Each structure stands twice: as structure tokens, then as C-alpha cells.
Amino acid sequence: MSSPFIEAHDVRVHFGSVVALDRVSFTVGEHEFFAIVGPSGCGKSTLLLLTAGLLPPSSGTLAIAGTPVRGAYTEAGIAFQHANLLEWRTVWRNVVLPLEIRGLKTEHFFTRARDLLNLVGLSGFENHYPHQLSGGMRQRTALCRALVCDLPLLLMDEPFGALDALSREEHQMMLQDVWLRERKTVLFITHDVREAILLADRVAVMSPRPGRILNIVDIDLPRPRQQDVSETPEFIEYVRRIRASLFARQESKAP
Amino acid sequence: MNWWRKILPSVVLLILLLAAWEAAVDTFQISDLLLPAPSRIVDGMITSAPVYLRHTWPTLAEILLGYAIALALGTLCGLVIAFSRVLGDAMYPGMVAAQIMPKVAFAPLLVVWFGFGMLPKLILIALIAFFPIVINSVVALNMTLQETIYLFRSMGAGPVQTFFKLRLPNALPVFFGGLKIAATFSVIGVVVAEFYSSDRGLGYLLLLQVSNGNTTRAFGSIVYLTILGLLIFGLVVAIERVFVPAHIRKRFDDTAIRHRGDE
Numbered sequence: 187m188s189s190p191f192i193e194a195h196d197v198r199v200h201f202g203s204v205v206a207l208d209r210v211s212f213t214v215g216e217h218e219f220f221a222i223v224g225p226s227g228c229g230k231s232t233l234l235l236l237t238a239g240l241l242p243p244s245s246g247t248l249a250i251a252g253t254p255v256r257g258a259y260t261e262a263g264i265a266f267q268h269a270n271l272l273e274w275r276t277v278w279r280n281v282v283l284p285l286e287i288r289g290l291k292t293e294h295f296f297t298r299a300r301d302l303l304n305l306v307g308l309s310g311f312e313n314h315y316p317h318q319l320s321g322g323m324r325q326r327t328a329l330c331r332a333l334v335c336d337l338p339l340l341l342m343d344e345p346f347g348a349l350d351a352l353s354r355e356e357h358q359m360m361l362q363d364v365w366l367r368e369r370k371t372v373l374f375i376t377h378d379v380r381e382a383i384l385l386a387d388r389v390a391v392m393s394p395r396p397g398r399i400l401n402i403v404d405i406d407l408p409r410p411r412q413q414d415v416s417e418t419p420e421f422i423e424y425v426r427r428i429r430a431s432l433f434a435r436q437e438s439k440a441p
Numbered sequence: 442m443n444w445w446r447k448i449l450p451s452v453v454l455l456i457l458l459l460a461a462w463e464a465a466v467d468t469f470q471i472s473d474l475l476l477p478a479p480s481r482i483v484d485g486m487i488t489s490a491p492v493y494l495r496h497t498w499p500t501l502a503e504i505l506l507g508y509a510i511a512l513a514l515g516t517l518c519g520l521v522i523a524f525s526r527v528l529g530d531a532m533y534p535g536m537v538a539a540q541i542m543p544k545v546a547f548a549p550l551l552v553v554w555f556g557f558g559m560l561p562k563l564i565l566i567a568l569i570a571f572f573p574i575v576i577n578s579v580v581a582l583n584m585t586l587q588e589t590i591y592l593f594r595s596m597g598a599g600p601v602q603t604f605f606k607l608r609l610p611n612a613l614p615v616f617f618g619g620l621k622i623a624a625t626f627s628v629i630g631v632v633v634a635e636f637y638s639s640d641r642g643l644g645y646l647l648l649l650q651v652s653n654g655n656t657t658r659a660f661g662s663i664v665y666l667t668i669l670g671l672l673i674f675g676l677v678v679a680i681e682r683v684f685v686p687a688h689i690r691k692r693f694d695d696t697a698i699r700h701r702g703d704e
Contacts, residue, residue, distance in 0.1 A: 235591070238591070238595050239595075240591050240594060240595065258594040258595050258597070259595065260595060260596065260597040262595060263595075264591070264592055264595050266588050266592075268586075268588060270586060270588050270589045270592055272589075272606075272607070272610070272611075273688075273689055274610050274611075274685075274686055274689055283596070283606070284596045286606070287593070287596045287597060287598045287602055287606070288596065288597055315686075315688055317688050317692075
């Protein structure tokens with residue numbers, strides 16, 4: 187693993203008496219694609235908000251690039267499951283919104299915005315409004331918005347969760363292409379075990395209530411990966427191991 | 442152009458209804474005192490146009506001024522309630538309760554307090570138009586999604602940028618919905634206010650015509666008041682068109698109509 191970029195140490199979050207995250211520790215290396223997989227309600231979205239500095243930990247520490255996160259962390263792009271585009275702005279004006287806010291309206295960044303739109307197949311849609319786009323196109327617009335400022339970190343919370351199975355597969359491949367070009371550090375939240383293995387360098391497995399990291403699995407598959415990698419014995423073994431740790435806990439809880 | 446296809450059914454229906462009215466008055470020999478025929482009403486509106494118009498201007502001025510007061514105070518209160526938790530918690534329940542209170546009931550009291558001039562009319566119109574503006578402003582400004590706020594914070598946006606780039610544009614469709622309700626309310630307000638204390642205006646004229654047994658002319662006053670209401674409403678719609686793109690207006694149209702139906 188390269189030098190550590192995100193370091194979570196003994197992080198605990200509770201809302202009143204409900205413990206959302208309990209003693210969570212992990213490290214994400216620079217330029218690493220790190221996926222967190224877990225069932226609904228395991229606090230994985232909470233973990234993303236925590237990393238973004240949008241939610242303070244009840245105890246424990248979370249540091250990015252050696253500095254503890256206090257208040258909103260502004261050196262990360264975020265993409266949620268819902269694209270959260272501004273409906274009154276065109277695709278182009280949604281993508282350049284972060285440039286407006288940060289005062290980065292330079293030719294360099296406009297060129298980057300055009301490149302990104304081209305990379306995700308949205309060239310020619312710059313003047314469309316969000317309501318004229320498919321769910322996948324909205325999600326790709328949101329991805330361009332998250333990347334346009336060229337920040338070192340990309341936080342994604344089930345970005346393809348609302349897409350149909352086929353376009354989800356397309357978008358996974360597109361995200362891999364973007365990541366191979368950009369090499370951002372990525373924290374990727376999903377409940378889809380296959381998606382996590384397909385995209386990530388390492389996969390953290392979380393348990394539900396209270397959210398804990400049960401296991402971190404290194405995914406040693408060559409890149410670029412194609413969808414048919416999921417038919418290889420190695421991939422099937424990763425699926426088996428991750429499912430085993432997800433379900434082992436539920437069985438041990440039963441008696 | 443497709444717009445005439447859309448309005449054609451309503452125009453045809455209106456003509457049919459007026460024709461039925463005309464025919465009914467004719468057939469059953471209904472007295473003008475009870476129900477004048479549409480043709481007689483229109484005739485009266487044209488021949489007495491100078492009288493009507495003389496009384497239209499003060500009514501129009503009262504509506505515009507009263508509405509402007511409601512707009513300024515309503516928007517201000519809406520902003521305060523939406524942005525200050527303490528003031529919001531203190532004021533908002535009262536605002537909702539006050540919306541249910543029949544404001545026109547204050548008309549006679551306003552005469553006691555402020556006499557027979559323009560002031561009591563402006564106050565009643567402002568009072569009646571104020572609440573839908575406040576309530577819709579608060580709802581509109583609080584409509585922003587939490588995740589989008591998170592995105593803005595992570596982009597390093599301050600409160601001013603978040604307001605102008607997110608909360609305000611996001612609020613506009615529902616805010617204009619409130620302005621439209623207030624526009625229709627302001628016409629009710631002016632009529633009631635002029636009933637109670639006036640020597641001019643369409644409300645005063647209407648009352649005078651009824652007490653003189655001139656039902657035909659009274660109907661004319663009602664038509665003039667309706668035209669006035671449509672003009673105010675149209676003005677708000679025209680301003681909305683400048684600020685809210687068509688695709689967003691379309692999405693909110695149905696909710697606005699439902700809301701108006703509730704009042």
C-alpha cells in the first residue's frame with residue numbers, strides 16, 4: 187500500500203443511544219480505490235459523511251493527509267446515490283458549479299470540464315437540463331462535478347444504486363476508466379459485493395448496528411478489469427469470502 | 442401553435458354557459474332585478490364605462506399598494522423564520538394558526554381604528570395577502586435537500602453562496618405559488634374593505650348599485666373586479682416567467698392549483 191491518505195482510528199458515532207459506528211479503524215492509501223460493503227443500515231453512509239467532515243465523530247479520530255478532519259473537508263469531490271443536480275442549471279452549469287464557488291473559472295478548468303464530459307460520454311449534452319437526462323447521465327454529470335476541481339479524494343455513496351442492472355455494469359466500467367486516468371483516492375460505498383470486488387483494490391466488510399469493520403480483503407485482480415472477470419475462480423473466491431464474513435456474524439448472533 | 446387547441450374547450454364552454462343564461466332569462470321572463478341577461482350586463486358595462494373606470498383606479502391602487510406591503514413584509518418574515526431557528530420556532534405556529542383566522546372579520550374594527558381613508562383598506566389587503574406569502578416562503582426556503590447542502594459545504598460554499606446559488610433558486614417556484622394565492626386574496630380584501638368604509642372604488646360602487654336595486658350594473662362591477670383580479674394574477678405569472686424556467690414551472694403547476702383549491 188502507498189502512503190496512508192485517510193486514517194480512521196477507533197471512530198465511534200452515536201445518535202442518542204443508537205450506536206451507528208463502533209470502533210471503526212481503517213487506512214486508505216494514496217491513489218487507492220477502497221470500497222466499503224455492508225448491508226443497509228450498517229452506517230456506511232455515516233462513515234462517508236464522517237470522512238467528508240460533514241458529521242463529527244462522537245469519539246476517535248479521522249485524519250486526511252495527516253491532518254485531523256474538523257468541519258467540512260473541502261478537498262474532496264462527493265457523489266451520492268441521488269445525483270443532486272440543480273434542476274434550473276444545464277449540465278454544463280452543474281459541472282462548473284464548484285468552479286464558480288471556489289473562484290476557479292479559468293480556461294484550464296473549463297478545458298478539464300469539457301474533457302471529463304467527453305470521457306463519460308456527455309459531449310453534446312452540455313445545454314441539456316437534468317430533467318432531459320436518463321438516470322445514468324445524471325449520475326455521470328454528478329461524477330464530472332465531483333472531479334472538475336481535480337481534488338485528490340473522491341467520495342462515492344452507492345452512486346449506481348438507482349440504476350438498472352445493465353447500465354450499472356456500463357457505469358462500473360466507465361468509473362474504472364475514469365479512475366485509471368485520474369488515479370484519485372476513492373472511498374466507495376456500496377451494498378453490492380460484486381461491484382466492490384470489480385472496482386476496488388481493497389474491500390472493507392461492515393456489520394449492521396452497530397457498524398463495525400469485520401474484515402478487509404485485498405483484491406488482487408489485474409486491471410483493467412472487464413465484467414467477465416466475475417466468472418473467474420479468483421473472483422468467485424473473493425465473493426465467497428466476503429459473503430462468508432457478512433453472514434458469519436448474523437449466524438453467530440442467532441443463538 | 443398549439444395553445445388555441447388548449448383554450449378552445451374552455452372558450453366554447455364559456456360561450457355555451459352564457460348562451461344558456463341568456464336563453465333562460467329570455468324564456469322565463471326573469472326580472473332584471475333578480476338576474477339580468479349577460480347581454481344587458483355587457484351593455485351596461487360599456488355605456489357606464491366612465492363611471493366604472495373612475496371607481497376602478499382607486500381599487501387598483503389599493504390592491505397594488507396593499508399587495509406590495511404584503512410582499513415586502515411576508516418575504517421578510519419568511520426569510521427570518523427560515524433562517525433563525527429561535528424566531529422561527531416562536532413565530533411559525535402562530536403564523537399557521539393566523540392563516541386559519543378569517544382576516545376579513547377585522548374590516549369593521551379597522552374602520553374604528555383608522556377611519557375611512559385608504560389606510561384601513563391597505564391594512565386589510567396586506568393582512569389577507571401576507572399569510573400565504575410567509576407560509577410559502579418558509580416552506581420554499583426549507584425545501585432544499587440535505588445532501589445538496591452537504592455538497593455545497595464540501596465545495597467550500599459559505600452561507601451567502603449557498604443562499605444565492607441553491608436555496609433561493611430552489612425556493613422560487615413555491616414562493617411564486619404563494620404570490621399567486623396572495624394575488625387572488627388581495628381582490629377579496631379590497632372588496633370587503635370598500636364595503637365597510639368608502640366613498641369610491643368598485644366595492645363601494647357595487648354596494649351602491651345593489652342598494653339602488655340596479656342588479657345589472659352590480660353585475661358589471663363584479664365583472665370589472667374579476668378583470669382586475671385576472672390582471673393582478675397575470676402580472677405575477679408574467680414576473681414568474683422571467684425568473685423560473687418553463688420546465689420547473691410545469692412541474693409545480695399542479696401543486697399550486699391544488700393549494701389554491703384548499704384556500
